[in-house]
Amino acid sequence: MIDLHCHLLPAIDDGPADLGGALTLAQAQVDAGIRTVAVTPHVSPAVPTDAAVIERGVEELRVALRAAAIPLEITTGAEIDVRSAAEMDDDGLLRLALGGGPWLLLEAPLTPGLLLEPILSTLLVRGHSVLLAHPERSPVLQRDPTAVRRLVAQGVLMQLTTGGLGGQFGRDVQRFAEQLVDDGLVHNVASDAHNTHRRPPGLREPLERAGLGEHVAAWCQDAPAALLAGELPPAIPPARRRRSDRRGLRSLLGR
Numbered sequence: 585m586i587d588l589h590c591h592l593l594p595a596i597d598d599g600p601a602d603l604g605g606a607l608t609l610a611q612a613q614v615d616a617g618i619r620t621v622a623v624t625p626h627v628s629p630a631v632p633t634d635a636a637v638i639e640r641g642v643e644e645l646r647v648a649l650r651a652a653a654i655p656l657e658i659t660t661g662a663e664i665d666v667r668s669a670a671e672m673d674d675d676g677l678l679r680l681a682l683g684g685g686p687w688l689l690l691e692a693p694l695t696p697g698l699l700l701e702p703i704l705s706t707l708l709v710r711g712h713s714v715l716l717a718h719p720e721r722s723p724v725l726q727r728d729p730t731a732v733r734r735l736v737a738q739g740v741l742m743q744l745t746t747g748g749l750g751g752q753f754g755r756d757v758q759r760f761a762e763q764l765v766d767d768g769l770v771h772n773v774a775s776d777a778h779n780t781h782r783r784p785p786g787l788r789e790p791l792e793r794a795g796l797g798e799h800v801a802a803w804c805q806d807a808p809a810a811l812l813a814g815e816l817p818p819a820i821p822p823a824r825r826r827r828s829d830r831r832g833l834r835s836l837l838g839r
């Protein structure tokens with residue numbers, strides 16, 4: 585499997601504090617069945633990470649992974665704040681794209697009030713390819729769920745996070761994530777892992793818990809492989825959570 589959203593580089597954002605923490609997280613990714621990770625440190629007004637720092641960090645972490653015999657491939661990327669993206673020139677944005685291809689991972693804003701759609705539309709007009717991280721957690725989209733459909737119609741792809749689907753960010757976020765799944769508006773699922781305890785890695789296991797195990801290959805292998813290759817993901821059939829799993833999950837949770 586391929587994880588296109590992971591704060592794996594050490595001492596750069598709110599991911600691992602040091603190399604030891606990064607190697608522990610990398611080993612946990614391997615243990616969860618992940619073969620390739622795009623490292624996606626924050627690039628935002630608060631954490632204005634430079635592309636050169638990310639490129640150097642990936643090279644150094646590759647050496648450390650080899651030395652520690654951890655069989656994880658890593659590639660460059662970033663989780664770009666939409667305000668930062670709007671201010672960057674095209675070359676600067678492309679240096680932050682996933683795997684050196686055209687796809688930009690943009691962070692769906694976690695605060696209300698931002699004019700998300702005009703900013704993304706402008707980036708699309710400029711010729712960029714946009715994968716939007718955790719739309720389920722964004723108040724902007726929660727208040728206007730039809731915006732997700734409009735963005736997808738324009739070519740924006742949606743990346744859910746396993747934590748959102750699993751209820752880590754509350755029932756409202758979980759319900760919105762399930763709605764996006766049921767509406768066929770999910771193109772990729774990623775971990776957004778920051779560490780091994782509070783924001784851990786894992787794709788197959790949390791998707792199976794959510795009754796979505798049959799979509800692991802499409803969301804976590806085929807789609808991310810295509811995006812890293814600079815292509816569109818293969819058409820993904822509308823996902824349906826299995827009724828028995830939904831009932832089972834709800835009864836487990838006492839709902």
Ligand SMILES: [Fe+2]
Pocket residue numbers: 589591663776
């Ligand atoms: Fe993230």
